[in-house]
Amino acid sequence: AIANVRNIEHAEVELCPGLNHFHGGNGAGKTAVLEAIHILCRGRSFRSPLVRDVITRGQDAFLVRGEWQDTQQGVRSVAIRRSLTSGAELRIDTRKVARISEIAKLTPLQTLLPDVSELIFGGPKQRRNWLDWGMFHVKPAYLTVLRDFLRVLKQRNASLRIGDGDVRSQSAWDHEFSDLSQQIDQFRRQYLDELEPYLVAVMAALIPEVKLTYDYRRGWPAGEAIEKLLGESGPREVKYGVTPWGPHRADIRFKVADRDAAKVLSRGQGKLLATSLKVAQVALLNELQGKASLFLIDDVGAELDQEHSSMFFRLLRDQGSQIVSTSVQNLSGREFGFSASDTATFHVKHGAVIKE
Numbered sequence: 001a002i003a004n005v006r007n008i009e010h011a012e013v014e015l016c017p018g019l020n021h022f023h024g025g026n027g028a029g030k031t032a033v034l035e036a037i038h039i040l041c042r043g044r045s046f047r048s049p050l051v052r053d054v055i056t057r058g059q060d061a062f063l064v065r066g067e068w069q070d071t072q073q074g075v076r077s078v079a080i081r082r083s084l085t086s087g088a089e090l091r092i093d094t095r096k097v098a099r100i101s102e103i104a105k106l107t108p109l110q111t112l113l114p115d116v117s118e119l120i121f122g123g124p125k126q127r128r129n130w131l132d133w134g135m136f137h138v139k140p141a142y143l144t145v146l147r148d149f150l151r152v153l154k155q156r157n158a159s160l161r162i163g164d165g166d167v168r169s170q171s172a173w174d175h176e177f178s179d180l181s182q183q184i185d186q187f188r189r190q191y192l193d194e195l196e197p198y199l200v201a202v203m204a205a206l207i208p209e210v211k212l213t214y215d216y217r218r219g220w221p222a223g224e225a226i227e228k229l230l231g232e233s234g235p236r237e238v239k240y241g242v243t244p245w246g247p248h249r250a251d252i253r254f255k256v257a258d259r260d261a262a263k264v265l266s267r268g269q270g271k272l273l274a275t276s277l278k279v280a281q282v283a284l285l286n287e288l289q290g291k292a293s294l295f296l297i298d299d300v301g302a303e304l305d306q307e308h309s310s311m312f313f314r315l316l317r318d319q320g321s322q323i324v325s326t327s328v329q330n331l332s333g334r335e336f337g338f339s340a341s342d343t344a345t346f347h348v349k350h351g352a353v354i355k356e
Helices: 030-042 102-106 122-136 141-161 174-206 226-232 233-238 269-289 306-318
Strands: 003-004 008-011 019-023 062-068 074-083 086-092 095-097 109-112 210-218 251-256 294-297 322-327 343-349 352-355
Touching: 003 030, 008 030, 008 352, 019 030, 030 062, 030 074, 030 109, 030 294, 030 322, 030 343, 086 102, 109 269, 122 141, 122 174, 122 251, 122 269, 141 174, 141 233, 174 210, 174 226, 174 269, 174 306, 210 352, 226 233, 269 306
Parallel strands: 019 322, 019 343, 109 294, 294 322
Antiparallel strands: 003 008, 003 062, 062 074, 074 086, 086 095, 210 251, 343 352
């Protein structure tokens, strides 16, 4: 149920477990439906960090409520309300919760948006976020370690900025920072090792012409102890007020024929590779935990051609994924391998959502 999200003042939608497609003209409200689902599962919009951009003009709050069948815990309900004045109110089964992560862990949510290729062509933060998504759902202990690391990083950087040239002011954080950095590095390496065979299988189906390798860079030089590096670069750190080494600087360099993939792949190939990376995560999660994922796909056909779209949707179908997609055209689930009983179609017009 959606209230006051963009141009959708009110809508109630019952999704089927398979393919759910929303079609309509430009500006009708199709992407707003995806945005509302993203808010429900992640606690935030994928379009804007500002609440006022999401709330319907003339209103002071939006509300999104959802109910779904959890494979392990039965029926669960979630509600998120955000206003211009009182912040966010989060509820699970009518119980107030303080952290978005409590909601996010209920449903593994992947997005395939027009900027999906930035996972390949964009900066390191995109790839770190991709890694963090996988470990958040596959390795529950990772979130605690990551939170502790970010806390120590923030405190250490604050200490650097007020240190006035005294490197001792931040050294008290170095041991804990080093220990947490190494834990995160171990989590990431193990996850990438587990993911690799799934990525190979997905790429063989979606983009077989590309032979991929990758170079994981942990955020400090190989063979070096991070605590030693921090000690040696102390004066420079104080000067700039930032910590130059650590997992917050990590990256994954994808390579094709030993060259940077971002420099040799076309935009279309980049989209296919980014899509493969996300589908591989879904396959690994499904194998390890028997948990299906939810995929939000905006503007079907803009990202992948017909042949690759069909293969992509079939891969998701085989993983038991639920799909919510949009486009200006109506689509038949049959062309993507979904039966009529496993497909739902909705027409969106002027903020109204009508099931067909």
